Amino acid sequence: QVQLVESGGGLVQAGGSLRLSCAASGRAFSTYVMGWFRQAPGKERELVAKVGRNTNNVFYADSVKGRFTISRDNAKNIVYLQMNSLEPEDTAVYYCAATGRTYSDLRTPDEVDYWGQGTQVTVSS
Numbered sequence: 001q002v003q004l005v006e007s008g009g010g011l012v013q014a015g016g017s018l019r020l021s022c023a024a025s026g027r028a029f030s031t032y033v034m035g036w037f038r039q040a041p042g043k044e045r046e047l048v049a050k051v052g053r054n055t056n057n058v059f060y061a062d063s064v065k066g067r068f069t070i071s072r073d074n075a076k077n078i079v080y081l082q083m084n085s086l087e088p089e090d091t092a093v094y095y096c097a098a099t100g101r102t103y104s105d106l107r108t109p110d111e112v113d114y115w116g117q118g119t120q121v122t123v124s125s
Contacts, residue, residue, distance in 0.1 A: 001026045001027060001114075002024055002025070002026040002027055002029070002032065002098050002113070002114045003024065003025045003026050003114075004022050004023070004024050004096045004097075004098060004114055004115065004116035004117075005022065005023050005025075005116060005117070006020060006021065006022050006094065006095070006096045006116040006117065006118065006119040007020070007021050007022075007023075007119065008020040008021050008119065009094060009119030009120045009121045010120075010121070010122070011122045011123075011124065012086055012121075012122070012123055012124070013123070013124050014086060014087055014088055014123055014124065014125050015085060015086065016086050016123070017082070017083060017084045017085075017086065018083045018086065018121060019080060019081070019082050019083070020036065020080065020081040020083070020094055020096075020119060020121075021078055021079075021080055022034070022036075022078065022079045022080075022081075022096030022116055023077060023078050024077045024078070024079070024098065025077065029074060029077040030053055030054075030074040031053065031100065032053070032098040032099060032100060032113075032114075033050060033051070033052055033053060033098070033099050033100075033101065033102070033103050033105075033106050034050065034051050034070075034072055034079040034096070034097065034098055035047055035048075035049060035050035035070075035096075035097045035098075035099070035106055035112070036048045036049050036050075036070060036079075036081045036094055036095070036096060036097070037094070037095045037097055037109065037112075038090075038092035038093065038094045038095070038121075039092055039093050039095070039118075040091060040092040040093075043092075045095070045109045046061065047059075047061060047106070047107060047108065048060070048061050048064055048068065048081070048094070049061070049064065049068055049069075049070035049081060050070065050103065050106050051070045051071065051072050051079065052103040053103070055071065055072055055074075057103050058070055063089070064083075064090070067083065067084050067085045067086075068081060068082065068083050068084070069081070069082040069084075070082075079096060081094070083121070086121075086123045087123060088123045088124065088125045089123075090121060090123050091121060091122050091123050092121060093118040093119065093120050093121075094118065094119050094120075094121050095115055095116055095118045096115070096116035097109075097112040097114065097115055097116070098112070098113055098114040099111050099112050099113045099114075100113055101113075
């Protein structure tokens with residue numbers, strides 16, 4: 001069992017930055033592939049970024065590539081999402097996710113074993 005708690009969301013103007021944090025407790029954090037999903041009103045939950053167990057593998061959705069950076073600190077049981085050059089289209093609830101599956105398997109919400117409660121990110125134009 002893993003508990004995930006996100007923080008760092010809020011309201012920011014277009015072009016601004018936010019850093020989301022996800023603190024994990026429970027079973028060994030380093031055994032999980034971690035990801036960030038987001039869900040905007042009326043849209044499906046989508047994978048934004050993911051990081052492998054040893055941080056060597058990272059993936060970004062095309063919509064955030066070059067603007068967002070995912071990282072993890074296995075010693076502190078935390079995963080981060082640094083979001084720069086934010087756009088109104090980034091407005092959504094952001095969810096931290098953990099899976100015991102392989103890095104390549106994590107692509108949709110169906111592959112997620114544990115979810116955080118979500119944190120709202122609102123980008124004003």
